Amino acid sequence: MANKIEKFYADLLSIKDPWIVAGVDQNMDMKEVTIRVTYDRPDGTYKCPVCGRSATLHDIKEQTIRYLDTCEMKTYLMVKCPRVMCLMCNIQLVTFQLLNAKDVAKQRLDSYLNEKLADAWDMSAWEFYTYLLEQAKKHPLVTTGYASMAYKADKKEALNNYNAAHPDL
Numbered sequence: 001m002a003n004k005i006e007k008f009y010a011d012l013l014s015i016k017d018p019w020i021v022a023g024v025d026q027n028m029d030m031k032e033v034t035i036r037v038t039y040d041r042p043d044g045t046y047k048c049p050v051c052g053r054s055a056t057l058h059d060i061k062e063q064t065i066r067y068l069d070t071c072e073m074k075t076y077l078m079v080k081c082p083r084v085m086c087l088m089c090n091i092q093l094v095t096f097q098l099l100n101a102k103d104v105a106k107q108r109l110d111s112y113l114n115e116k117l118a119d120a121w122d123m124s125a126w127e128f129y130t131y132l133l134e135q136a137k138k139h140p141l142v143t144t145g146y147a148s149m150a151y152k153a154d155k156k157e158a159l160n161n162y163n164a165a166h167p168d169l
């Protein structure tokens, strides 16, 4: 993964070993980007996805996935999935698992915070942390459900105001 653009998309889509971004093809006229993903086993060792025994490469199956747009570009993943020959399970496809957007976002926030807090001092992380603290103080969580006390009070007030404005109801 020598190029910056490959690393960028690997990070963006959370593509991890043994899968790698082998290349990125951009078509600016079509506003499309195709990310080529391969299963990287330079030593030629494969494992059966069913039983975990070592297996041999049978062939490669190509799969195209339409992903969420990135930077307003239609984004496709062209994934080369190996099919392996296992002595016990016969031919098996090694499937490519893409994290959903929510999990990718969670992972990115996690690693962002870890990176920032690992630095001796980082203003933006500190500001973010104090912001969270302030929010937590402002809206203490109730133990039942996810509604905050402030939210409940707002709702009650809104209901009272509504009832006062509509005494005939």
Ligand SMILES: [Zn+2]
Pocket (backbone or CB within 6 Å): 048, 049, 050, 051, 052, 053, 086, 087, 088, 089, 090
């Ligand atoms: Zn097997």
